[in-house]
Amino acid sequence: MKNALIIRAGSNPEQAVWWWPMGAADEPAKLAGWAQLSELASHPLANAVCLLIPASEVVFRDFTLTKKGPFAQLPQFSWLAEESLMGDVEDLHWTVVRKVGNEVTAAAINATLLQQMLDACHDAGLQVVKAVPDALLLPFNPDGATFASLEEEWWIRPGEAQATVVSDTLLPAVMARLGEGNHQCYGDMIPAWRDSVEPQPWQHPLRLIVPELRAKKFTLLHGAFSQQADIKEEVRRWRKPLIGAVVLALLLSLLPQLANLWQIKTQQKAAEASVQALFKAYFPQSSFTSNLKYHFTQQLKTPQHDFFQHIAQLDQIKSAFNDIELGVVRYDAAQSAFTLNVTAPGKARVEAFVNQAKPAFAFAITEEKSAAAGKPFSAVLKGEAVKK
Secondary structure, eight states: OOEEEEEEESSTTTTTTEEEEESSOOOOOEESSSGGGGGEEEEEEEEEEEEEEEEGGGEEEEEEEOOTTTTGGGGGGHHHHHHGSSSOTEEEEEEEEEEEEEEEEEEEEEHHHHHHHHHHHHTTOOEEEEEEEGGGGGOOOOSSOOOETTEEEEEEEEEETEEEEEGGGGHHHHHHHHOOSSSESSSOOGEEEEEEEEEEOOOOOHHHTTHHHHHHOOSSSOOGGTTTTHHHHHHHHSSHHHHHHHHHHHHHHHGGGGGHHHHHHHHHHHHHHHHHHHHHHOOOTTTSOOOOOHHHHHSSSOOOOOOHHOOOOOOHHHHHHHOEEEEEEEETTTTTTTEEEEEESHHHHHHHHHHHHHHTTTEEEEEEEOTTTTTEEEEEEEEEOOOO
């Protein structure tokens, strides 16, 4: 990629948007949210936008393919990964990050979120030609992880095909998880772990990623998201003729099969009702009505949950409580249990945080220290990441 307008969108429309023309002498600039993207519509590179997706919104998984051919099992990624992912996996958009023989690393993002980001750019007059998880473009460090700070968050690339973004309050837990290594740090590492990293001169992450961005052909824009802007314009132009032609073709080619399709649909509904009744009979307290294979399996065994996914969830919950400060964060991998030291203006705010964390985390308030006049309330939260 030679020249592009790099735009790093936040995870939601209210979060800050960073932008920078690749190779420009000026420092990257910041917009208040997605709504201000239209200010970039007149930029000379508005038709060549590289959209950076927060890596905290992306899940990375390793797979071993069994069929022949380079991409024989791509449509099965959601099915292969459903036992290690929480919630519905049907809306995930998968992209191969690395493939060595039959070993594949793939990245998944919620297709609805990706579509919302692309729509926000399109509505602002910007054409996205490439989309990549942000931290995946940090310099690769074969001897450890790469860290880069950006205001109150850290971009982290722990491996060639792994990346995440966490807030600075969760950095100690990440460092404890990664352990020793020749970690490269572009930013001011917290004092407790300063001796565990090799400091590098700080650069804004948008500048730091340029070499990898130029070299990598990897993009999330494929399949349903390939050349989205051009497809939308063509479909809008030829919509009515296309609808007429498609309807006529369907009537001519599928009319003899409608009776069979109706019969199959009826049998499918009956089978789904039977499966739901069986699931309810075995687990009467459960309220799940879809993705029953996944939930049935979860009731019978305890799968291993992803540490970085728990960290990303906890970070998202914490973002709604700016008046609560997290101190030490400890993680017990064997129990998937967290211990958090928190301070807040009062106990009610801590209780609200605990309630907001449900059902993802089952925290209990322990070791309370009541707030004296002019001093904050402090407590220790202990609990497990709930396994659904």
